[in-house]
Structure formats: C-alpha cells, structure tokens
Amino acid sequence: MRLKLLEQKIFRILMIGASCLVLGVLLMIVYALLRRGLPALSWEMITTVPGGGFYLGKEGGLLNAIVGSLMIMAGATILSLALSVPVVMFLNLYLDKTSRLAYLVRLSFDVLLGVPSIVYGAFGFMVMVFLGLRASLTGGMIVVSLLIFPIMARAMDEVAAMFPKEMKEATLSLGATKFEMVRVVLRQIAPGIATACLLSVGRAIGDAAAVLFTAGYTDSIPTSPGQPAATLPLAIFFQLSSPVPQVQDRAYAAALILTIIVLVLSVLSRWFAHKYQKNKVS
Amino acid sequence: MNRTSVRVFLSRAAGGYMFLATMLALMLLLVIASGLFVKAYPILKQSSLWSLLTGAVWAPIRGFFGFLPFISGTLWVTGIAIVLALPVSLLTGIYLSEYAPSSVRKIAFSALDILSGIPPVVYGAWGVLVVVPFIAEWVAPYFVEYSSGYSVLSAGIVLGIMIIPLLVSLFGEVFSTVPKEIRDSALSLGATSWQTTKKVVLKSSLPGIFAATVLAISRALGETIAVLMVCGNVVQIPASLLDAGYPLPALIANNYGEMASLPGYEAALMLAALILLGIVIVFNTLSRILLLRIGRKYALQP
Amino acid sequence: MIATSLSSVLLREEVSAPLELLHAPNMDAATLKVRNLNVHIGEQSILRDVHVHIPSHKITCIIGPSGCGKSTLLKTFNRLLETQPGARITGELLLNGENIYREGVEVIDVRKRMGLLSQRPCPLPMSVYENIAFGCRLHGTRGRRKVMRKVVHYLQATGLWDEVRDRLHTPASRLSIGQQQRLCLARGLAVEPEIILADEATSALDPISSRIIEDLFLRLRQQYTIIMVTHTLSQAVRIADHVIFMYLGRVVEEGPASEVLHHPKHKLTQEYLSGSFS
Ligand SMILES: Nc1ncnc2c1ncn2[C@@H]1O[C@H](COP(=O)(O)OP(=O)(O)OP(=O)(O)O)[C@@H](O)[C@H]1O
C-alpha cells in the first residue's frame, strides 16, 4: 500500500513537472523572442520597404513582406472560400447525412489536412513550371488557397452540420428551393465562416514552405498579380541566414511581428466562436 | 418557362455546379499524387524504387540518387521528436484531463493554444537562437570533440515542442471518451487515483493513444522550415544524435532553385515529395480510421 | 433605412387596406382529400390507410396521443416528409382534386400553397422585415415598395405591426417567443398559401399569446383552410370545426367537431377524450 502511494506521489510530481515544462518552454520562446526581437523592432520596420544595403544592416523595413503576406492571405482566403462554400453547401444541403459521397469527401478533407505544406508547394511549383509561370503573387495565392482549403472546409462543415433541422423545414415550407436555402444557411453560419477563415489564415500566414517557390521574394510591394511577392516567414528565414548581426536581429523582430499577427488572429477567431455560441438562433 | 420551372432549373444548375466543385475537391488529392508521379516517373524508369530508397549515395551530378540519407534523416528527427514529446504530452494530458483544477487547466490550454499557433519559422528561429547554441556549448562537449549544434538532436527538440500541443489535445479527447462511471467504480473499490488512471483510463485508451501518436508522427514527418533551419543539412546517414542530418522536406526545400539544371534532379525531388505524401496519407488514414473506430470525433487541429 | 422611411409613407397611405387587396383566395379552393395514404420510414410503418377529407374554410383539429403520427401526417400534406431519409409515401393527396404527389407537380409549388407553423417558432436568421420579405421575394414579389406593403400588411394581419414597427430591422430572434410565433405566421401568410398547417403552434407559448394565435386562426378561417395539431383538448373545443382523431398511425374517427368531441362513436375516442390515456 505504501508503495502504491509512493508511486502515486512520484507520478503526480512527474505530471506537474511535465505541465510546467510545457509552460516553461512557451515562456522561454516568448522571452527569447522579446529579448532579441524587441530592441530591433521599430516604427521604421513596419512602415518602410527595404532600402539600399538593407541586408547589410542599413536602413529600411519589412513593409514589403507584411503587405505581401496580407495580400497572399486575402487572395488565398477568397479563392479558398470560392471553393469551400459550394462544397460545404453541397455536402449539407444536397446530400443526405448518410451519403457515401459525403463520407468520402470528408475523409479526403482529413487526409488533405495532413498533407505537408512542402508537398503543396512542390506540386504548385510543378504546375507553375508546366504552365510557364514565374513565382508570383498569383502563384502564392493559389498554393496557399490549396493549403487552407481543407482547414476551412472542415471548420465550415462542422458549423453547417449544426444548421437546425427546424430552420431547414421552416425554409422549405416557404417553398424555397435548396439553392434558395443556401442564403439562409449562410446567414446562420456566417460567424462560423468568419471563424473558419481566421483559423485558416492564422495557420497559413506563418507557413513558409508553401510560398517558398511559388510566391518568390522581392524588396518592393507588388503592384500586379504577376509580380513576385515577399512574405513574412521568408523574410525571417532569409534574414536569419545572413551573417550580419543587425540583420539577424531584424529577423527576430520580424518573428515577433509574425507571432503577434498570428496570436491576434487566433484570439479573434476564438472570440468569434464564443460570440457565435451565445447568439446562435436555434 | 414559368417562374417555378426557372427556380427549379436554377436550383438544379447550382447543384450541378456545387457537385463539380465537390468533385474537384475530391480529385485534389488524386491530382497532386498523379502529378507528382508523372514528374517522378523518369527516375523510377531508370532505377527501381527499392534501389532508390536504399541507395546511400546522393550525387546528382553523376546521376546517383540514393534517398537513404534523407529517409534516415527524417526518421532520426521524427523519432527523437516523438520520444521527447510523447512522455511529456502524455503526462500533461493525463494531468490536465484527470487531476488539474479548472484554473490550471484554463492557463495550460491557453498556453497550448499559443504554442500551436506559433508559426514554424518562428520555432526555427528560436531553435537557431537557443537550442543550437545550447547543444553546441552544453551538451556536445561531453560526447564529441566538436559539434556546431546543428544536428538531428536540435531538430528533434524543436519538432518535439511543435507537436506537443497536437498530442496533448488529442490525448485529452481520447481520455474524455472513458466513461466517468468506470473511474468511479475503480475508485470505490479502493484504488488510489493514480491506480485508477493507470489501470482504467490509460489501459482503455491505449488504441486512442496509439492513433494520436501516429497522427502526430505524420504531422511531424512533413514539417519543413523549422527542421531545415536547425538540422544542419549535411547529406549523410546520421550515426548519432549530434550528427547533422538532412530530412526529406528539407531536401525538397533547399534544392528547388537548381532543380531544372540537372537531368533527373527534378524527378528525384518530385519523388521525394511523392514519398512524403505516400507516408503521410498512409499514416493519416490509419490513425483516422483508428480514431473513428473508438468512436471519437477527431480534434480540429490545423 | 429606406425600408423604414417607406413604411412611414405607407402608414399614411393605405396600410389598413383589407386583406383582399393583396390576396383574394378562391372561395371554392383549398379542400384536401387524402386517399389510402401509407407512410413508412425505413422498415417502420408510421401511417396506415389514412382516409380523410378536410373541408375548406374550416379549422380542422388533429388530436391523438403522442407518437400517433399527427406531425407526420401534417408533413405529408406539404411534402416536407420526403426530405427525411428513408421515407416512403404511397397513396393520394388531392388538393382541390389534384394529386400533389403526382409526377410532374413541383414540390415548391405545393409547399407554397401550404404554410407550415411549427411547434417552436423558428425565425430565420435575419431581421423582422427580411423574415417576411424573404418568402415574398421567392414567389415573385419584386420592388421595395411592393415588398414593404406586404410586410406591413401581414404584420398587421397578425397583430404584430404595432409591436415591431420600430424594430423592423432588428434580428427576429430578439422578439419574444409569442411575437416570434406570430412573425412565423405572418411569414407563412406572406407567401399567400391556401392552407395553413399548424403543428402544436401554441404549445410553446404562454396562455395570452396562445389566445392571440387562436383568435387569429378564427379570423383567418374566412380566407384559409386551417389544419392544426393540438394536444390541448380545450383548445380544440374552442376553435375546431372539424376533428380528426388518430391512434397508432390510423385515423380512428373523423367528423364535425360537435360530433367527434361531444358524441364520439368510437371507443378509443371516448377513452382519449375522457382522459383515460394521454
Ligand atoms: N425519422 C423517423 N424515423 C423513424 N421513426 C420516426 C421518425 N420520425 C417519426 N417517427 C415515428 O413516427 C411516429 C409518429 O411520429 P409523429 O412525430 O408524427 O408523432 P406525433 O403524433 O406528432 O407525436 P407528438 O404528439 O408527440 O408530437 C412515432 O412513433 C415516431 O417514433
């Protein structure tokens, strides 16, 4: 009996230790980022594009990467919405709950969700080479939209599945067709769609592997869809490989900016999800 | 046509369009796989898949494409990551779902949320800043004469931290499937709470733990940028934890620029992507089926 | 905002126009005859050999113990049941002599001709105004002015206008449950049906709100055929003209309210009415 109690005690300590370790690691990461990145963070960094000699530590900022990332995210979100909304509506309005096809499609979402972003990147690059396209804003948008499609579709499918049966019957009773019902469903799950978008953007904005070959990199802000675009993750990656300490510092500052953007997105999506729970018409 | 038939037609047409979109989504995986296969075909025609997978020599200029260094690099890094992350996640998962007071749980889940949200490139940057010097200065000197710190161990540590949030949340789901009555009855039989956890909760969720681990492995296998930044990228079969390695995703990422220049190079890289895709699909499907079988809705984890 | 200003214009004009201005139902219309109706869901038989005749411009109450198939019968009337996976429906349902299950009949037309009011009010996730306008627009009412006129009209018809005239553009889910149910009724009426189907439409409401709905039904009877399911016998006594008593998927007794409720012929009906089972 005493042995049992001892075992219990040991494991309790181990469990608390493990939890503290996880928390500690987070604190370590945050501390390291702040210590190295905060001093290099300046207004100039987020309001100017790289000047001459930027990569040797001279003046300039990362506006190109910030704007590039935002542009790619916006484009990818729109593209991905354009595909996932019809798919989710088809799954939930036109197919039965027991449909084989629906099961297969949902399974494929799950598998797509697990496909590494580098594979999307490689595939995208291959297609672009095949079509004779350069690395560009458009290329980045398309590949990132592929990357976020399963995330978005799955999240949206989950809220669409909760569309109340009574509301479906009420809508049909008015003599609406399935297609006319789409409007009602979209209204009802609008907050869920917003959450799905924020969730996928938060995931995609930090992904470097997908944009590495498809979006390219440039020091200026792209003015047409055919031009290459810089992205924050790549800005971090490239600057970190520089031997110049100031440039490396800026990489950490950029990492800080990226982390803040991602966290804000995550908090927003959580807030939306929470609000949605409260205001749901049932 | 009257109004009604127009509306019915519109609804049908929209349905057709949506069906096409759905088919497109369904085909996506197939298209990716077959596209990669077509591109990888030239090299598969030259030599057998087996000899490619087991070949140790990687010399694109001379036309040697042996993937063994990269496969072993991937295995090392993923293996280390799982070995490090599994016990920590399991203990944390048990603690959070069985013992922790709700205030602690709240803090811990927020922390895990943040951890899972941090972009890979930031993990990589942190690895370069903290883990690599730590290995080089504090760990390596005890074992080898010199190590830069860029090693499979560093990569494994960084990757291990990255998959902890996924593991903990999956474990939490798995444990929550164990009915409360079973726990209560074990407790009322005089078992200590740890005894109950070990004999009842852990035992009955073993398949779930296994499935969650497989899912985490498949996620870890494909991680690119964070690993690439700290693993050293030396084409060799790592012989120890402190050796540099070169996992498959890093191979693809590092060599894109020059890939068109050599015959067979592009095919080799596409084959690498195809191998990665194949492993991930198999692992993913396996764990999904397992998780579904134990009646769980998998966690929504990006 | 435009809609609001329009509504104030309309207020001064002719909002109090009688119902007939907007909708003049055919006085002979809206009889419903059910012949040999059988419903199965999966392997289970839910309705068996149902024959009923529902007279026009009357309130027909369907009563019977829980689970006897009242809701199912109502849903076969507007062909909502066929959206249920595994549902099989055989038999004839004649709306003004025309079988609505006949090949070539458009479901959406059938549904438009029957307004369904469910047990729990279910406003659509839109504003009060949009809730009514949605149905109007589906069936071809175009133009803000026309839509607004209908919205105002049916809100008045259901006695809701004075309560919501300042909140036309707030979400419908903010109304009280009783108001929501009247909104649902207005929404249903706005697509100009011939028959109103109400499935325990007052059971979620407080006594005052249910009285309001009952009174509405009594007034609407002049223009519509009303079929309602109720569990409250006193309600049936108050408003029914015609009564159908169901038991285990069969229609046991059917006839004028005075006969079925006060002089039931069948033993099961007598037992049900005397409260031997619920
Ligand atoms: N989807 C379904 N699958 C199988 N059986 C069903 C389904 N829907 C209803 N039923 C069965 O059909 C029978 C009639 O159901 P219905 O809802 O019409 O009863 P009801 O008379 O409206 O009852 P209540 O007064 O409780 O509302 C019940 O026995 C019910 O179990």
Ligand SMILES: [Mg+2]
């Ligand atoms: Mg019912």
